Amino acid sequence: DAKTTQPPSMDCAEGRAANLPCNHSTISGNEYVYWYRQIHSQGPQYIIHGLKNNETNEMASLIITEDRKSSTLILPHATLRDTAVYYCIDPMDSNYQLIWGAGTKLIIKP
Amino acid sequence: NAGVTQTPKFRILKIGQSMTLQCTQDMNHNYMYWYRQDPGMGLKLIYYSVGAGITDKGEVPNGYNVSRSTTEDFPLRLELAAPSQTSVYFCASRSGRDNQPQHFGDGTRLSIL
Numbered sequence: 236d237a238k239t240t241q242p243p244s245m246d247c248a249e250g251r252a253a254n255l256p257c258n259h260s261t262i263s264g265n266e267y268v269y270w271y272r273q274i275h276s277q278g279p280q281y282i283i284h285g286l287k288n289n290e291t292n293e294m295a296s297l298i299i300t301e302d303r304k305s306s307t308l309i310l311p312h313a314t315l316r317d318t319a320v321y322y323c324i325d326p327m328d329s330n331y332q333l334i335w336g337a338g339t340k341l342i343i344k345p
Numbered sequence: 346n347a348g349v350t351q352t353p354k355f356r357i358l359k360i361g362q363s364m365t366l367q368c369t370q371d372m373n374h375n376y377m378y379w380y381r382q383d384p385g386m387g388l389k390l391i392y393y394s395v396g397a398g399i400t401d402k403g404e405v406p407n408g409y410n411v412s413r414s415t416t417e418d419f420p421l422r423l424e425l426a427a428p429s430q431t432s433v434y435f436c437a438s439r440s441g442r443d444n445q446p447q448h449f450g451d452g453t454r455l456s457i458l
Contacts, residue, residue: 331376
């Protein structure tokens, strides 16, 4: 079973910030959290990953709580093309086996 | 900028037939992975490899075989196709450096009838 929990679905208005939460309460001290998304059954696309500090790249920002038990992915100005299923993943071992849950289906509305 | 390439994109098989799903990457990545995804579900790991000549089972390996004779290629073999193997198959690769993400191909959509 997946080691993370996410809400099954969320809506966001186009142009607004989309904030996607994830709980990873069993994460260990040296494990990173990874975020991917999957647009309409295409191959998953890597978004961002982090350990304990906030991270930002050209796609998104990642906010990790101080106790590392949860994180939030932020898409600062959501567009219709950001409609996708978003997965938060905590790799299970040193070979980076990823255990995927059902993710959050994010729908961006005009 | 090819990345991870999977062939074929679509295939229909009859029960009991065999086939090989091809996966190749041009990023010189050590790690490669095969996943399957059933409708409405997350991905499930079938097999993975940490380098040429080394493979290991994932969550759902039954009915599949793999080999890794080169760094670039990681084919997935179905020997006796069954309807339960109808799925979308994704291949991924990653660098051997710590904490690097996996990069995915576009998938192979396989139907067993």
